Amino acid sequence: MLCWARACRLPRGALGPSTPSFSRVPVALSSSNGQREGKPRPLPLSYRLLDGETTLPAIVLLHGLFGSKTNFNSIAKALAQQTGRRVLTVDARNHGDSPHSPDVSYEAMCQDLQSLLPQLDLAPCALIGHSMGGKTAMLLALQRPELVERLIAVDISPVKTTGTSKFATYVAAMKSIDIPDKMPRSQARKLADKQLSHAVQDMAVRQFLLTNLVEVDGHFQWRMNLDALAEHLDEIMNFPPQQEPYSGPSLFLLGGSSHYVCPSHHPEIRRLFPGARIQTVPNANHWVHADRPQDFMAAVQSFLV
Numbered sequence: 001m002l003c004w005a006r007a008c009r010l011p012r013g014a015l016g017p018s019t020p021s022f023s024r025v026p027v028a029l030s031s032s033n034g035q036r037e038g039k040p041r042p043l044p045l046s047y048r049l050l051d052g053e054t055t056l057p058a059i060v061l062l063h064g065l066f067g068s069k070t071n072f073n074s075i076a077k078a079l080a081q082q083t084g085r086r087v088l089t090v091d092a093r094n095h096g097d098s099p100h101s102p103d104v105s106y107e108a109m110c111q112d113l114q115s116l117l118p119q120l121d122l123a124p125c126a127l128i129g130h131s132m133g134g135k136t137a138m139l140l141a142l143q144r145p146e147l148v149e150r151l152i153a154v155d156i157s158p159v160k161t162t163g164t165s166k167f168a169t170y171v172a173a174m175k176s177i178d179i180p181d182k183m184p185r186s187q188a189r190k191l192a193d194k195q196l197s198h199a200v201q202d203m204a205v206r207q208f209l210l211t212n213l214v215e216v217d218g219h220f221q222w223r224m225n226l227d228a229l230a231e232h233l234d235e236i237m238n239f240p241p242q243q244e245p246y247s248g249p250s251l252f253l254l255g256g257s258s259h260y261v262c263p264s265h266h267p268e269i270r271r272l273f274p275g276a277r278i279q280t281v282p283n284a285n286h287w288v289h290a291d292r293p294q295d296f297m298a299a300v301q302s303f304l305v
Contacts, residue, residue, distance in 0.1 A: 040108035042115035045090050046097035049120065050076055052086040057149040058122040059304075060088045060113075062133030064287075065167065065236060066209060066224065068096030071130075075289050078297060083304060088122060092133065094225035095212075101225070104232040106240055109136045110143060117147055124149035126304055130289065131156050131260070135239055141246040142272060150249040151273070152303060154296075155258050155286050157265040158272050161237045170209060171230045173199035177213075179220040188220050189213065208287075242272055250276045251303045255284035255291065277303070 048069055052058070059079055061072040069089035080087040091098035092109055101108065113136070117123040127148045129137030134156035141148040177195050179188050192213055196206045214223045229236070250273040254261050269276050279299055284291040 040103055040105065040111045042111045043093050043099045043101060045093065045112050045116055047088055047090045047116065050080040050087040052080055053084045054086070056085045058086040058088060058125045059083070060090065060117070060122065060125045060127050062090060062127070062129035062137055063092065063095070064131030064133050066170065066212065068211065070096070070211065072289070075293065075297065079300070082301065086122065088120065090116070092136070094228055096223065100228065102228050104228050105235060106136055106139045110140045113140055114144055114147065123147040126150050128152040128154065128300065130154040131286065132236060139240060141248065141250070142242045142244060145246050145248060148246070148248060150303070151246065152251045152253055152300060154253050155255045155260050155288050157252065157261045157269055158239045158242070159265050159268050160239060161260060167233055168230070169199055171226055171233070174209060174222055175226055182218045183220070185215060245272050245274055247275060251299070252276055252278045253288060253296070253299055254278065254280045255286055255288045256280045256282040257284060258286045260286055
């Protein structure tokens with residue numbers, strides 16, 4: 001049963017209602033120049049936890065590049081109601097309401113989860129990650145398998161993602177946005193959409209990107225750490241080399257109309273995830289959960305049984 005929900009950023013003292021889309025951008029907690037020495041320092045991620053049965057493995061949802069925990073709001077509620085499980089949605093570092101850092105590596109994002117999941121008593125969990133979140137999920141399963149009861153990677157594979165030069169275009173377009181201070185939010189959003197349209201023709205993509213536009217003291221800005229993301233896009237598109245496989249159950253859920261995962265990726269999927277099941281959702285693009293939510297839910301629920 002869905003009893004209650006909480007949304008917060010660790011430490012635990014900051015319990016409260018879910019943060020609205022237009023909210024304060026977190027202050028960067030690190031003044032590092034981006035050089036990493038030793039194990040990355042975990043950041044206190046913003047999250048939302050839906051309550052459920054504690055005897056069942058929790059479901060943890062990780063969003064993709066330019067996304068946030070709100071991308072999974074509907075899916076999270078449906079999963080909590082239909083499975084009776086606890087469901088956690090998380091903002092990755094440099095995204096949503098989580099802190100900013102010059103370190104955008106998958107090792108750092110995994111370290112954040114290695115800190116968060118035990119604190120919330122959610123390990124081992126059923127870990128579901130889309131795109132960038134899928135790579136984070138895969139790396140966590142490979143490096144800390146005791147934290148992951150089973151894995152679902154959504155339209156992504158453990159190899160370098162190619163053909164994504166549009167991401168650099170998106171970042172450049174967002175950085176070029178110029179909105180006058182004190183403008184009403186509705187007008188600011190329309191103006192930003194118009195300015196983005198010159199570089200981002202797809203209206204659905206623009207609407208997705210605009211969920212990151214926030215107002216701080218009358219000034220509009222992006223809540224993502226665009227500078228860090230732009231500097232490390234190649235690293236985000238890549239995947240850290242791994243040797244030891246993850247032996248737990250895993251599902252690679254692909255969009256039938258997407259080109260992110262190719263047949264040539266399957267051998268590496270099978271090597272690192274020997275128990276992997278590869279399933280395609282027809283008529284779905286890269287955002288499988290948004291394009292075909294009912295098919296996505298059916299696939300997830302079938303895999304969780």
